Amino acid sequence: MANDMKILITGGHVIDPGQWNGMADVLIEEGKISAVEPNLRQKFQKVKGLKTIDAQGLLVCPGFVDVHVHFREPGFEYKETIATGSAAAVAGGFTSVCCMPNTHPVNDSRSITEFILAQAAAAGKARVFPIGAITKGSKGEELAEIGELLDAGCVAISDDGAPVMNSLVMRRAMEYASAFHLPVVDHCEDSMLSRGGSMHEGAVSTELGIPGIPKAAEEVMVARNIALAELTGSRLHLPHVSTVGSVRMVREAKGRGIPVTAEACPHHFSLTDEAVRSYDANAKMNPPLRTDEDVQAVKEGLRDNTIDVVATDHAPHAVQEKQLEFDAAPFGIIGLETAFPLTLNLVEEGLLSLEQAIAKLTREPARVFDLPHGTILPGVEADVTLIDPNATWVVDPARLHSLSRNTPFAGWTMKGRVVTTLVNGNVVYDRNET
Amino acid sequence: MSFKRKDLLGLAALSSEEMALILEAAESFQEVSGREIKKVPALRGKTVVNLFFEPSTRTRTSFELAAKRLSADVVNFSPSSSSVVKGETLLDTARNIESMQADILVLRHSSAGAAETLARNSRLSVINAGDGWHEHPTQALSDLLTIREKKGQVRDLQVAIVGDLAHSRVARSNIHALTKMGANVRVVGPPTMIPLSLHRLGVTVHHDFDKAISGVDVVLMLRLQLERQGRSLFPSIREYARLYGLTSERMERAAKDVLVMHPGPVNRGVEIAHDVVDGASAVILDQVANGVAVRMGLMYLLSQRN
Numbered sequence: 001m002a003n004d005m006k007i008l009i010t011g012g013h014v015i016d017p018g019q020w021n022g023m024a025d026v027l028i029e030e031g032k033i034s035a036v037e038p039n040l041r042q043k044f045q046k047v048k049g050l051k052t053i054d055a056q057g058l059l060v061c062p063g064f065v066d067v068h069v070h071f072r073e074p075g076f077e078y079k080e081t082i083a084t085g086s087a088a089a090v091a092g093g094f095t096s097v098c099c100m101p102n103t104h105p106v107n108d109s110r111s112i113t114e115f116i117l118a119q120a121a122a123a124g125k126a127r128v129f130p131i132g133a134i135t136k137g138s139k140g141e142e143l144a145e146i147g148e149l150l151d152a153g154c155v156a157i158s159d160d161g162a163p164v165m166n167s168l169v170m171r172r173a174m175e176y177a178s179a180f181h182l183p184v185v186d187h188c189e190d191s192m193l194s195r196g197g198s199m200h201e202g203a204v205s206t207e208l209g210i211p212g213i214p215k216a217a218e219e220v221m222v223a224r225n226i227a228l229a230e231l232t233g234s235r236l237h238l239p240h241v242s243t244v245g246s247v248r249m250v251r252e253a254k255g256r257g258i259p260v261t262a263e264a265c266p267h268h269f270s271l272t273d274e275a276v277r278s279y280d281a282n283a284k285m286n287p288p289l290r291t292d293e294d295v296q297a298v299k300e301g302l303r304d305n306t307i308d309v310v311a312t313d314h315a316p317h318a319v320q321e322k323q324l325e326f327d328a329a330p331f332g333i334i335g336l337e338t339a340f341p342l343t344l345n346l347v348e349e350g351l352l353s354l355e356q357a358i359a360k361l362t363r364e365p366a367r368v369f370d371l372p373h374g375t376i377l378p379g380v381e382a383d384v385t386l387i388d389p390n391a392t393w394v395v396d397p398a399r400l401h402s403l404s405r406n407t408p409f410a411g412w413t414m415k416g417r418v419v420t421t422l423v424n425g426n427v428v429y430d431r432n433e434t
Numbered sequence: 435m436s437f438k439r440k441d442l443l444g445l446a447a448l449s450s451e452e453m454a455l456i457l458e459a460a461e462s463f464q465e466v467s468g469r470e471i472k473k474v475p476a477l478r479g480k481t482v483v484n485l486f487f488e489p490s491t492r493t494r495t496s497f498e499l500a501a502k503r504l505s506a507d508v509v510n511f512s513p514s515s516s517s518v519v520k521g522e523t524l525l526d527t528a529r530n531i532e533s534m535q536a537d538i539l540v541l542r543h544s545s546a547g548a549a550e551t552l553a554r555n556s557r558l559s560v561i562n563a564g565d566g567w568h569e570h571p572t573q574a575l576s577d578l579l580t581i582r583e584k585k586g587q588v589r590d591l592q593v594a595i596v597g598d599l600a601h602s603r604v605a606r607s608n609i610h611a612l613t614k615m616g617a618n619v620r621v622v623g624p625p626t627m628i629p630l631s632l633h634r635l636g637v638t639v640h641h642d643f644d645k646a647i648s649g650v651d652v653v654l655m656l657r658l659q660l661e662r663q664g665r666s667l668f669p670s671i672r673e674y675a676r677l678y679g680l681t682s683e684r685m686e687r688a689a690k691d692v693l694v695m696h697p698g699p700v701n702r703g704v705e706i707a708h709d710v711v712d713g714a715s716a717v718i719l720d721q722v723a724n725g726v727a728v729r730m731g732l733m734y735l736l737s738q739r740n
Contacts, residue, residue: 203631207446209546209568209606212630279547323523325545327566 005051007425009384010041012055016062016376017359026060028382031425035378055386058419061358063095063383065365065374066336067156068239068263068311071097071128073119074112075104080316080403082116085336086125088314088402090429092336093418095383096127096366096373097314100160101138108133108144113152125428127383129155129371131185134173138162143173150180155369156237158185165191167224174234183235183261183369188221188246189213189286198327200273200288208276210326213288219245226253229260237368238262240313242287243294247301254306261368262301263311266335266342267408269298275408281322281329283408285315302360303351309365310357312339316404334402338395340387341414348415354389382425391417437735441553441560444569445610453611457579459731460724466503467726476734477506483531484510486542486563487524492698492722493563493573497540500729509536528552538733541565559736561729567601572732573697574607576725578615580717581652583724584693589616592689594646595637596678597656597705598627598667604697605656609635622646623678626667643678648687654695655680655705671704681707685715693717 007028014024014036025040026033044050071085080088082099089097099116101107107116113130120128132149136142138159146157157177164170164186177184194217199205201212222238226249229236241247241262250262267285272292275283283289301307315332322329343361346352352360366374373383395412397405421429437455445453466474482501486494494510501508513527524543531539539558541549546566553560564570581588593612599605599621612619613636621632622640633639640646647653658674668674685692694706694716702708710716 201630203634206629206631207606207635209566209603211567279551320523323525325524325543325551326547327545 005425006044006047006049007051007053007422008040008044009053009055009060009386012058012060012386014060014376015355015358017355017363019375019377021355026376026384028384028422028425031382033376033378033380033382036376053386053420057388059387059389061385061387062362062374062376063385063421063423064093064340064361065096065371066094066312066314066339067098067237067309067365067369069097069099069314069336070102070316070332071099072316073103074115079318082119082128083123083125084401084403085314085316086120086123086128088334088336088400089126090421090423091401091418092338093340093385093387093421094126094336095385095421095423096129096371098129098131098155098369100131100158101133102161106133106138107131108136108138108149110148110152113149113154117153126423127373129153129369131156131158131160133157134159134164134184135169140164140166140169143169143176146173146177146182147180150182155371156183156185158187158239160185160187160239163187163189163191163221167228170225171228171232174228174232174236178232178234181235183237185237185239186221186225187239188218188225190217190220193217193220198284199276200290202273202291204273204276208279210276213286215243215245215290215294218243218287219249222246222249226250226258226260229253230258233259236260239311240265240268240287241298241301241307242268242290244297247297247306251301251304251306261308262306263309264298264302264307265311265313266339267333269295269302270342270345271408279326280408281324281326282333282406282410284326284329284331285313285333286331299346299351302346308360308368310339310343310360311365312336314402316402317406319405322406333406333408334400334404335407336402337400338407338409338414340418341416344389344416382422384422385418386420388417388419390415393417436738438739440736440739441549442571442732442736443549443553443560443562445571445574445607445614446569448610448614450614453575453578453614456575456728456732456735457582459735460575460579460727463730463734464724464727466730467723472503473505474503475505477501477504477737480506480538480737481536482506482508482538482540482733483536484508484540485527485531486510486512488542488544488564490542490564493542496722496725497563497729500726501733503726504730504733506733524548524552525555528556528558532556532558538736559739561732561736564603566603567606568603569607570603571607572725572728573604574611575728575732576721577608577654577695577697578611579724579728580695580721581693583720584717585651588612591617591651592649593617593619593652593654594622594650595619595654595656596622596643596680597658599623599632599656600627600629601659602656608654609637613637620646620650624668644684644687647684650688650692652693652695653680653688657697657699658701658705660701660704675704679705679707680710682710682713685710695721698722
């Protein structure tokens with residue numbers, strides 16, 4: 001589709017957090033937002049070549065931004081490719097995604113970063129922003145060429161999946177990254193404390209006889225990383241915060257002005273470790289599903305902005321891998337296509353306003369990683385998501401766009417559905433065409 | 435009441451009535467093992483497959499003898515490695531066995547939940563012969579039968595389970611069995627071997643064996659996995675034996691007619707002193723004998739299902 005097309009999205013309820021919340025039309029010209037105002041239709045209805053998208057009854061939002069996905073390419077294309085991952089992204093309303101470097105080989109070099117960007121461009125769906133490795137091969141030993149990774153297009157650094165256990169290496173990474181003002185993302189897990197564990201350590205793991213991962217495995221690393229951010233002045237982003245203690249420490253650190261941001265995953269505020277009782281490996285992820293007390297703390301953290309963003313940690317794995325014995329199955333679940341309705345549940349519960357919920361999927365994640373997206377202010381590239389907030393649907397894993405099927409939400413009735421997604425002014429997902 | 439289940443996966447889900455039914459069936463088969471011709475035709479024409487992913491001699495032998503004394507055909511299948519290493523999933527292995535028209539699958543596996551996952555995806559009757567740290571239901575039923583035999587009943591007995599509760603499937607199954615049958619269960623061990631929130635299963639938690647053994651009617655000693663030394667669970671076998679070993683001095687604090695039990699194999703001089711193993715209170719070999727009867731009773735009930 002040519003970018004010189006003019007598109008008018010009419011009659012919708014526009015929510016651009018902090019900018020607009022009300023009825024308005026959205027005009028897109030040359031792939032950019034050119035106006036967000038009521039009644040643009042009358043002004044433009046005679047313009048030649050104007051394509052109109054009727055958004056009556058729909059929410060019109062900036063395209064969602066996910067700072068935490070795993071697209072498995074290169075190396076594990078049987079789980080997900082950049083093409084299938086970005087198709088799942090736009091079907092879930094996400095127009096920008098940041099992909100973790102734990103591919104094979106690890107994204108610790110310019111050539112892998114450029115490969116990912118080229119595959120994303122070829123797929124032509126969502127914008128894909130690579131996250132580079134902190135250390136070479138994510139081995140936790142020597143720093144990767146962080147300056148070069150940034151230059152090649154990386155937006156943050158992380159050894160996600162493999163926590164940086166050596167605190168001195170982490171200190172040096174933070175110091176070094178601070179020269180570029182680059183966010184450092186650390187999967188907080190003391191791998192000695194968590195060794196052998198497959199689920200949250202507590203009453204349920206005791207009953208099931210499954211080796212546990214204690215909350216402390218996450219919390220000691222959250223504490224360490226906050227201390228190092230304070231020492232170095234580096235930006236620190238904490239992914240998938242899952243425990244009461246982690247939320248409390250982030251809140252305290254923010255209160256003292258330490259440059260820390262945090263994310264929560266929909267599964268960590270929608271499910272508890274009770275979901276593991278059937279030994280279904282689709283309820284196995286890391287950090288694991290915790291207790292009700294932790295779910296409440298994560299929700300409270302989202303409410304009071306201790307937790308800045310909702311991110312999916314979309315982690316595809318093949319059916320045969322998730323059919324293995326619970327302790328042998330890999331960690332992780334897919335999340336891109338269920339994230340919005342699960343976040344909308346927080347609005348239904350009265351925890352967040354609709355605008356706050358949208359902000360955690362748009363403006364806030366864009367801010368955390370300095371992406372020029374997550375808004376539809378005139379002048380920005382036109383990434384827009386249209387949602388029917390009242391549509392209900394049942395999650396059928398076979399009908400999701402991801403190459404993998406590993407979701408614990410199979411059979412759930414969801415409220416809120418993405419209808420149309422535009423990236424750069426092009427329709428990249430239209431529910432009526434799939 | 436009749437036994438309606440397809441599988442026996444654990445005792446957490448069983449009612450006391452269902453457990454009583456298995457024990458009654460076991461009692462009716464006890465005398466078979468004492469006959470000159472140790473065989474009844476109850477399972478003639480049925481096929482029992484012992485699928486053991488973990489090395490086991492006594493449990494596998496016990497299941498094999500039980501099936502043979504019921505006249506079933508028995509096949510032992512002991513893959514040396516787990517499915518992950520082998521490249522075939524557990525479910526595929528089970529489907530192969532199912533295709534050979536087996537009737538009962540006895541599964542021993544190092545992963546908790548393996549039996550449950552398999553049972554959900556298979557027509558076979560699955561018996562859990564131990565899954566990770568989760569459950570070992572036939573062992574606990576044998577223990578229950580032994581206690582009932584010696585004490586007449588289980589209700590209101592004071593039972594101590596001693597040792598590494600965290601890594602013990604025998605302990606979990608026994609806790610379910612004993613509490614459901616009305617016994618008072620205290621667990622004893624160093625805090626490193628007591629899993630979080632264990633009290634929620636209806637037991638009291640103790641760390642001082644000398645105090646906890648006071649007045650108990652049954653003391654069930656768990657096997658110490660010697661290879662766990664060096665993983666910071668206990669400083670040395672010497673210290674473990676001193677604090678948590680069952681000696682004749684410690685036994686004096688228990689009830690006079692205390693039963694000493696152990697699922698075997700015993701580390702003599704570690705969890706139980708040599709003289710106690712061979713003493714009058716020990717019923718360790720009765721547990722083994724009853725194991726065959728319980729497995730016979732269980733397989734009979736499962737085969738009567740349709």
